[in-house]
Amino acid sequence: MSTAHDPWWRSAVIYQVYIRSFADGDGDGTGDIAGLRSRLQYLAYLGVDAIWINPWYPSPLADGGYDVSNFRDIHPTYGTLDEARKLITEAHELGLRVILDIVPNHTSDQHAWFQKALAAAPGSPERDRFIFRDGRGENGSEPPNDWHAAFGGPTWTRTPDGQWYLHLFAPEQPDLNWDNPEVRAEFESILRFWFDLGVDGFRIDVAHGMVKDPALPDLGLTEFSVIAGEDQENHPHWDRDGVHDIFRSWRAVADGYPDPLVFVAEAHVRPGRLAHYLRPDELHTAFNFDFLKCALEADKLREVIDRTITDLAKVGAPATWVLSNHDETRHVTRYGRAHTGVTTPLRDRHHPSDLALGTRRARAAALLMLALPGSAYIYQGEELGLYEVEDLPESALQDPTWERSGHTVRGRDGCRVPLPWTGDTPPFGFSTAEAVPWLPQPENWKSYTAEANQADRTSMLQLYRSALRLRRTHPGLRGEDFRWLDSPDGTLLFERGDGVSCAVNLSEQPLPLPEACTVLLASGPLDSGLLPADTAVWLQQD
Ligand code: NOJ
Numbered sequence: 001m002s003t004a005h006d007p008w009w010r011s012a013v014i015y016q017v018y019i020r021s022f023a024d025g026d027g028d029g030t031g032d033i034a035g036l037r038s039r040l041q042y043l044a045y046l047g048v049d050a051i052w053i054n055p056w057y058p059s060p061l062a063d064g065g066y067d068v069s070n071f072r073d074i075h076p077t078y079g080t081l082d083e084a085r086k087l088i089t090e091a092h093e094l095g096l097r098v099i100l101d102i103v104p105n106h107t108s109d110q111h112a113w114f115q116k117a118l119a120a121a122p123g124s125p126e127r128d129r130f131i132f133r134d135g136r137g138e139n140g141s142e143p144p145n146d147w148h149a150a151f152g153g154p155t156w157t158r159t160p161d162g163q164w165y166l167h168l169f170a171p172e173q174p175d176l177n178w179d180n181p182e183v184r185a186e187f188e189s190i191l192r193f194w195f196d197l198g199v200d201g202f203r204i205d206v207a208h209g210m211v212k213d214p215a216l217p218d219l220g221l222t223e224f225s226v227i228a229g230e231d232q233e234n235h236p237h238w239d240r241d242g243v244h245d246i247f248r249s250w251r252a253v254a255d256g257y258p259d260p261l262v263f264v265a266e267a268h269v270r271p272g273r274l275a276h277y278l279r280p281d282e283l284h285t286a287f288n289f290d291f292l293k294c295a296l297e298a299d300k301l302r303e304v305i306d307r308t309i310t311d312l313a314k315v316g317a318p319a320t321w322v323l324s325n326h327d328e329t330r331h332v333t334r335y336g337r338a339h340t341g342v343t344t345p346l347r348d349r350h351h352p353s354d355l356a357l358g359t360r361r362a363r364a365a366a367l368l369m370l371a372l373p374g375s376a377y378i379y380q381g382e383e384l385g386l387y388e389v390e391d392l393p394e395s396a397l398q399d400p401t402w403e404r405s406g407h408t409v410r411g412r413d414g415c416r417v418p419l420p421w422t423g424d425t426p427p428f429g430f431s432t433a434e435a436v437p438w439l440p441q442p443e444n445w446k447s448y449t450a451e452a453n454q455a456d457r458t459s460m461l462q463l464y465r466s467a468l469r470l471r472r473t474h475p476g477l478r479g480e481d482f483r484w485l486d487s488p489d490g491t492l493l494f495e496r497g498d499g500v501s502c503a504v505n506l507s508e509q510p511l512p513l514p515e516a517c518t519v520l521l522a523s524g525p526l527d528s529g530l531l532p533a534d535t536a537v538w539l540q541q542d
Contacts, residue, residue: 007260009285009318010375011478013048013375014049015046015052016054016325016379017051017053017380019033019078020416021417021419022036022418023035023430025038028435031418033084037090039421040087040096041094044096046461047469049096052099053100055103057071060172062109066169067108067109068103068107068111069108085198098198098199099264100194100201102202102205104176104207104246105169105206106167106168106173106206108172108173109171113130117165131174131175133165133166134164135156135158139162141158143155147166147236149167151411168237170404179211184249201262202264203263203266206266207283208239211237212236215236219235233270243277244276262285263284263285264287267286274286275311275315278317285375288304288308288322292324292325293341295340296340297340302492309373309374318373319372320375321377322379326416332362334358335361336361336387353388357534359385363524364505364506365536366467367504367537368502371496372482373479374480382464383461384448388414389439392439398439417439417440417442418431421449421451422451425446429449463523466521476497479497481496482495483495487511488509490509491503491507500538502538503531504535504536505534510527510532512531513537516542517539521538522538
């Protein structure tokens with residue numbers, strides 16, 4: 001349901017489709033639009049409101065598609081523009097909205113603009129679309145400053161004529177110059193291109209990184225990762241005030257359409273700063289990485305939930321909640337560890353995980369997330385209970401982090417392994433039987449397939465379906481009412497509308513449930529009126 005006051009995106013559950021790994025329709029081992037179209041019914045039946053599709057544009061895939069060589073087309077491995085149109089229509093027919101991923105901070109080095117820039121002279125208008133500079137030191141042979149790139153190494157690469165270009169990520173991802181009006185006009189036109197095709201919104205990649213301090217000052221960082229500096233004040237390339245002008249103009253583009261369209265920002269910013277992106281004339285929503293990264297501990301979660309709701313209420317924006325995505329270790333694995341939070345960017349590896357415990361906690365976390373007011377994101381496969389594949393053979397690794405870190409950081413492939421749908425052996429219905437998926441699936445995923453989940457009344461999939469059905473149909477879970485109720489240390493208890501409440505027990509003691517309540521849904525077995533450790537429950541007051 002969507003009204004002018006209560007547009008769909010304020011409470012939507014959005015399913016993230018990592019298209020490369022979702023479903024392969026043509027048997028080449030890589031997911032594609034045909035595969036996604038064939039599974040739309042599954043998503044509609046799951047009960048989500050929208051899908052967000054990771055970049056599907058032509059790309060050399062140096063960074064899984066976040067290196068876009070043409071923003072107005074589809075990667076041939078994924079399909080065609082015509083298939084994209086059909087997908088959008090079919091999704092809409094099933095009541096699913098479609099959100100794309102736009103990558104405005106950088107292009108691929110194969111993008112026509114960058115190729116022209118390389119061929120043009122220093123100081124040319126072609127180079128001004130990117131960030132080219134002369135180097136320092138003798139003959140300009142040192143990079144222009146000391147910034148570190150996100151996947152390792154410097155943020156600068158030298159071109160044959162001696163100039164250097166900036167890339168906050170891989171060398172194959174040159175940063176655009178957002179001080180150039182041509183860049184601004186181009187992206188507004190790209191937005192219109194896809195809105196005209198019927199898409200309902202965009203996830204904005206690196207929304208906090210697009211504007212740089214033109215002086216490009218040294219940072220003095222010693223850490224290998226650029227991400228380490230995200231919490232620094234007045235950072236020369238993160239969260240600069242100049243990004244807000246861009247988003248105001250993007251909002252005006254979206255508001256020019258009759259349908260309620262949505263932007264969701266990927267913005268890693270200091271506490272309190274996210275609300276700036278969500279002022280009424282800027283973006284609608286932003287990912288809540290504080291929630292994703294938070295340890296599964298009651299006091300810490302409570303603090304993040306409170307801060308989120310309070311901060312965003314100041315600008316009238318809804319909260320969002322997310323547990324996993326294509327960049328982070330899957331939460332079943334994280335929650336099975338001694339330390340359940342995310343601490344190190346790009347992987348907190350080699351810590352043992354108790355997957356049975358992680359799964360129990362992931363079930364509880366799902367009920368927590370889906371009971372909170374606002375919008376929520378589900379990363380493909382979390383509804384199947386998938387864990388991080390931490391033992392991928394080194395020869396299979398594709399994340400640029402692996403090469404750029406000199407084979408010291410494995411990167412993010414372990415959460416990107418193709419989904420298991422049916423059957424007992426790889427590729428588990430992801431592809432045709434003889435195809436080899438682009439990343440190998442573990443043999444034991446036979447008990448994690450959608451088919452196996454479907455056959456088990458107590459599976460993760462059934463839990464997600466039940467929760468999403470209730471969330472959609474129960475008036476108490478709609479709207480934005482939210483109030484904490486007293487509960488012992490290590491537990492969370494809150495009330496939504498119409499006498500609905502949610503209790504989460506993250507302590508070691510069983511938690512007595514409030515009296516005069518009926519259980520609507522539980523993440524695990526209850527023990528005669530007691531909520532066991534690592535379990536959550538939705539309750540209805542009698
Ligand atoms: C964030 C995306 O989620 C990640 O996958 C990508 O590597 C970087 N942005 C660079 O585009």
